Amino acid sequence: MNYLELIGFIQIVLIATTPVVFAGIGELVTEKSGVLNLGVEGMMLVGAVTAFVTLVITGSYVLAFLFSILAGIFMSGLFAFLVLILMSNQVATGLSLTIFGIGLSSMIGKKYIGTPIDGLTPWYFVILSFIIVFLVGYFFYKTKSGLIVRAVGESHNSAHALGYSVLKIRLLAILFGGSMCAFAGSYISICYAPMWQEGMIAGRGWIALALVVFSTWKPSRILIGAYIFGGTSIFQMHLQGKGFRFPDWVPFDNFFSSAPFFNMSPYLATMIVLVIISSNKLRIKLSAPACLTMPFYKGS
């Protein structure tokens, strides 16, 4: 890889990784408050289609992102109603939200598939993703409100006893998560691959969910995880383009040099790095919010 290729490589990684950073940081805030929303993929799809359709109809990028965020608030509001008010199971509700989102997004976008639009340059959004991660980190560790959200996630009963409205805080966290996921979706349909195709998020929502776990619920590590994953994804393509092969003396060189292995390398790399980070028990406490997935009920 020469100097110019390296610059190009980094650019591709930045563009490709940004959507999972947005979705990941949104989901992180939701989980910090003690709620697990597995509907990321569905919310991203609805966000993507809303932005695209709004852009086609109005021609305004601002409105596109605005409506996309509103769509994310709608989707996550639905989820919030079910898990906060009706106290339904968070895992199942989140997965159902994804199914619902697949259907809803396809329905909305049916007439607009194959409408050409002018894509936006991704660079502002790449910068924005870093800023948002920084702001979320600042919020959690430097502000009182951030501390309250963390408290709600760690022990909702204590937070309630201190007079904080657990449900209201969780609602806000869920809505923030939803709007970030939708925003990530709109980045995909307007900047990254400017088009609308059914199911075009293609599993990035699941990757974002995995990254929250990878980050051990610390905002800055979302970036690390996302760039390990994104970097490996692009690097394996780079190796394929270069016709790279392992030498014959490597055991199973046929398997390791095969395209399926290249394609699975981002998943393996993320796992291996997680194992390395997690095994250092002095530095890492298992830091999942203690109340994650537990419903809050005032009378309890």
Next chain:
Amino acid sequence: MIKLFKYFTIIISFIGLTFSTAYAGPKKVGFIYIGPPGDHGWTYMHDVGRKHMESQLGDAVTSTYIEGVPENADAVRAIRKLASSGHDLIFTTSFNYMDQTLEVANEFPNVMFEHATGYKRADNVSTYSARFYEGRTIIGHIAGHMSKTGTVGYIASFPIPEVVRGINAFYLAAAKVNPDIKIKVIWAFTWYDPGKEADAANTLINQGADIIVQHTDTFAPCQAAEKAGVLAFGQASNQEAFCPNAHLTAIEDIWGPYYAARAQAVVDGTWSSTDTWHGMAEGMVVMSPYNSKLMSPELIQEAINMEIAIKDGTLHSFEGPIYNQAGELVVPEGQNADDGMLAGMGFYVQGIDDELPQ
């Protein structure tokens, strides 16, 4: 009560409809789609074909489709539902519906089946496919002329004969023009992921490719080429609207006339099991209009002449001598590769500096 009555009449009229069509009235034609008809790629072109058939045959046929049918055990149920609900002719439009189509066909000997891109047939099962590689020969020729860096980026989906055949046909034609041409292949292991396809295109462009060829389903690679200021070829349908300054031409899949002819045969009662592999000569493979902003008039004329030569048989995509990567002669001089070799093509031709995943 009135509602209940209404409900019953609907059911009864529906059942009546199902039965009556078995005896007279329009023939029912069913389609099984792998994706949504709006994907602007593979399924979209089959749906265009279905609509063409309807417009050609008018009242003689009606058609239905089931979209998004996965290529697994679910497909049997979907195909069987079409067969058991009075359809006379059923098109299953993806390779991995093969065994499922035969399984249902065995149970419904009076229903005719047409399976796309497969190789197993029965008395009531035909197969059909298109010689897309003929189009790849033309775009290979164009790429040989237009590539300044001498490097072409190729985004491939899965190492199946269809895709391998395309890469070989492309390379053979390009190397005839420019023997030093290099072809870089990225196997995405997906048909359908706009983001990943764009990443692959950008990676190839970053490595010096100035023409992007794709064998995946969305127009993301063409868009990426447009943004980077390099050239690209469209896939399955004319994609010029999405990348007007990059799109040289596209290989279009035109199924309509075939679908109309087969449906007509069912209407006339002349349908029989056949193995169809049509190309440019029959109009199943069509080149989108060549982009005159990007290509010189001479090159466009050359491409058109090649089309004519392919149609009248004077040009074949796989003319001997052809060697495989091990240097063995697979097609001797003066001969063309036969359909058997083409159908099961699982090797790269000599000169491709890459290894086939297997």
Next chain:
Amino acid sequence: MTNLFPTIVSRAQSSNIMNIFVPIIAIILTLITGSIIFSLMGFNALFALHTFFISPISTTYGISELLVKATPLALIATGLAFCFKNNIYNIGAEGQLTMGAIFGGGIGIFFHDTNSFWLLPLMIIGGAIGGSLWAMIPALLKNKFNTNEILTSLMLVYVALLILDFLVVGPWRDPDGYSFPKTRPFSDSGRMPLLFDGLRIHIGLIITLILIIISWFVFAKTIFGFQLKVSGFSPIAARYAGFNQKILIYLAFGICGAFAGIAGLAEVSGPIGLIYRDISPNYGFTAIIVAFLGRLHPLGIIFASLVIALTYLGAEDAQLFMQIPAAVGFLFQGLVLFYLLGADFLVKYKFEFKKSK
């Protein structure tokens, strides 16, 4: 203000009457919403609902298909219950299913020209081993390195699917298959025997039922089941009681993997008969919904798997008979799930109209 609204009160015991009423309430709400949506879209609402819920199972073949679809879901969900009861978030059942199909199916491919009674049992054992070995990876990483199983089990799904890709485009490719990515077919004795002629429902249903009954027994009557529940509920209490959490993790993952692996093997040696890339319509992920919808209880899981299978079948019929796009099917399926999950509320809580103090 607050007095206008009923207070939510937790029931001391979950209501048995509500257990039965919840599905009914959910179904009624679904029917109402469904009619509104379909009417708005210009479809005959009654006919549409009939197409969704009645027409798929109005024939024997339809009922058999419902079971074909529900069987793997119920089996995997029961396996997942072992993990979820212990608060282990194994979301990689799809990968364990794939590995089961690879191991068990691999035996079938190796013995593709053998016709013997021992072949199918051997394949089933292979499937169980393959699935549980794959599930052992996140268990091992969790026990040894403290690694969170949500990430590892999910990543291993993609890895398993790509290993399957590698095998079917490479070493296991059918030599007579024109280089297409699929394997040879299994021999007849490597296929799951059909229960009835002309229907696709196979012996996998019986295996699933047996495993579910055993699981119910384990959950309800054994110390192991009790340990799972306690350590899921309160890890500290479990430690005091002397339960070995690490062994519980291995066991829960192992059992879940084995169940998912058997489900995968049953899919390839049942309706499919060979291995190719796309063996499972996301059974491993859908089963997570089934497990929680069924409240991790074997009976509930059976009910939930049938409901979910029916919504899939209904969506197909709606496309065929009414040209309702597949997307509406998904939307509607999501709604059905929302109602079922939301109505669950009534089992655990009740409204009381009394003035707040």
